[in-house]
Amino acid sequence: MKLKQKLAILADAAKYDASCASSGTVKRDSSNGSGVGSTSGGMGICHSYAPDGRCISLLKVLLTNFCIYDCSYCINRASSPIERARFSAEEVVNLTLDFYKRNYIEGLFLSSGIIQSSDYTMEQLVRVAKTLRVKHDFRGYIHLKTIPDASPELLRAAGIYADRLSINIELPSKRALQELAPEKNPKTIHQSMGTLQDHINEAKEHKADKEIGSRRKKKAKFDYSPAGQSTQLIVGADPSTDAKILTLSHGLYQRYKMRRVYYSAFSPIPHSDQQLPSMPPPLMREHRLYQADWLLRFYGFNVNEITPIGNSTSADANQPNTNQPEAHQMLDLDIDPKLAWAIRNRDLFPVNINTASKEMILRIPGVGVRGCEKIIQARQFRRLRIGDLSRCGLSAKKVGPFIETADYNPHNKLLTAADLKAHFMQPKQAQQLSLF
Known part of the structure; x- marks a missing residue:
């Protein structure tokens, strides 16, 4: 298969992943004449537009859309009758460098289906990032989607070369994940998130110790995932309420210092499982969840204030009152959640x-x-x-x-x-x- 054909397939397959922001990392550039790329914008960085109007500044692709998992909501699931393709690690490296030098992108967003095993797939993702950083001295932005079941050693290596790491939790409830993605283990996902956060905290403490010390040591070439970690939730694929989704998000922010939780409205896919809804949720629901998420993070609101459950008797203000009717645990689609609270x-x-x-x-x-x-x-x-x-x-x-x-x-x-x-x-x- 020609490289251009692979790119068409694997770039299209990556469009369902919303979590590809490129903010929050350390500044690196090649203005001193060494290295390739920059994370600080300016000269050499521009944006291109996809045919559907999306502004893209990252090369956003999958390493492969082959997958041994059969998640019902995923277009790339094992049983899906779609055209398959696979990049080699070297092809992704060359594409990233070529696109950057042509001013099309400012970095790389790389995810993948699971092939052979979690460790094998994660090893290939790390290989791309390591080759860009070490061999080509690439200083642009790199975001890697990490595989929850991968070994701790591979997860640690990923953060050395990537600006941001993310593990998609996908569905808000354990029951929905067990029914629609039986190969995925919610406990393993949370354990991997905790492992990543431990490494991030360790790197921050080490950096602080070096700055406080009397003798200034040479700064490490790369910090550990300086832009933190993020995750994504699919909205509308299961009957979870907005209160449940926001409660989960609040817990992720508190436990793992998550940089962002992204919300992606479920989009029906061809040959989908009968358990999935035939119609997508209103896109306004996704928008309201982002607004509510902002209130949680920056405005001091708690979940029970944002979801319209009034005078909740729940002991924890960030736990939904399950005694309330389900409709009362949904955000008002007509007005924004802050106005609704007022x-x-x-x-x-x-x-x-x-x-x-x-x-x-x-x-x-x-x-x-x-x-x-x-x-x-x-x-x-x-x-x-x-x-x-x-x-x-x-x-x-x-x-x-x-x-x-x-x-x-x-x-x-x-x-x-x-x-x-x-x-x-x-x-x-x-x-x-x-x-x-």
């Missing part, structure tokens, strides 16, 4: 932005992290008025129903919860089609 807790508003705490200002719909910082900085010098909102980068129309300033108080025209929802809902538009 409407359900109307009694907490309006918030006086001249006296409120940072935590409360962050909970005002329409106020982001930067907007909150600007409010706190500006109110040190004067009492803020409604006209000052635009200077803080805020929209008075969006935040008006929820705030109080020196010259503005919405008490006399306080909107009810139903009125607020109608006020902020966008008019119905044609639904976006799935890219796949």
Whole structure:
């Protein structure tokens, strides 16, 4: 099979993996005349566009779409009647270098189906990264999908040469994973995530010790997975609620310091298993989960505040109240989760932005992290008025129903919860089609 034909097959097979961001790593470049590539953008980095409109800056491919596993939701499963292809490690290395030198990419995202064994597949992935780093002094971005069942030695080697590692947990519940991907073991996945995090922590401690020490030792050529680890959850392939998905994500962030949890709406595939839904979930559900994920990570919310389960009696605020109806554990698709929370807790508003705490200002719909910082900085010098909102980068129309300033108080025209929802809902538009 010709290289171009392999690339067409294996690049298309990789499109279902959403977790290919290239942020958070250390800066490396070849401006001093040695090495190839850069992680800091600038000259030599540009973006190309796929036929479906996606902006891509990483060469995103599978090493092979052959797989010994038969996961029901995967297009590359063993029983799938698709065209198969396989790169050699040297072919992936050459493609990466050639594409980079032509300014098509800024790095490599490499995953693979499982062939022969987990260790054999992982060894091939590591071989690509090691060859790029050691033989060609490649300084661009490398993201490797790691195989959970691979040996700890191979997992450790992967992080030496890759900027980011990821292990896809795939499905939110153990039961769904056992039914749809019986070869995968949830316990092994979590153990491998823990192993990766132990190596990342060890590297950070070693780096800190070197910086504190009186004698400056030569810095290691590569840190261990400096951009951390990430994972991906498929949404809509099983009946898991949004509350369950967000609870799992919160646990991953807490236990393994996960850099990102990516959400991918299930896309029906040809010749799929009868257990899988025939229709994909609304793409808006995926979008709302990303918004909720942001609230968990940066805005101080917990799961029971984000999912509309009201006055939960759950002992743990980040555990879903399973006594609530299933519909009450789903995010509102009509409005964003922060606005939905504010409407359900109307009694907490309006918030006086001249006296409120940072935590409360962050909970005002329409106020982001930067907007909150600007409010706190500006109110040190004067009492803020409604006209000052635009200077803080805020929209008075969006935040008006929820705030109080020196010259503005919405008490006399306080909107009810139903009125607020109608006020902020966008008019119905044609639904976006799935890219796949």
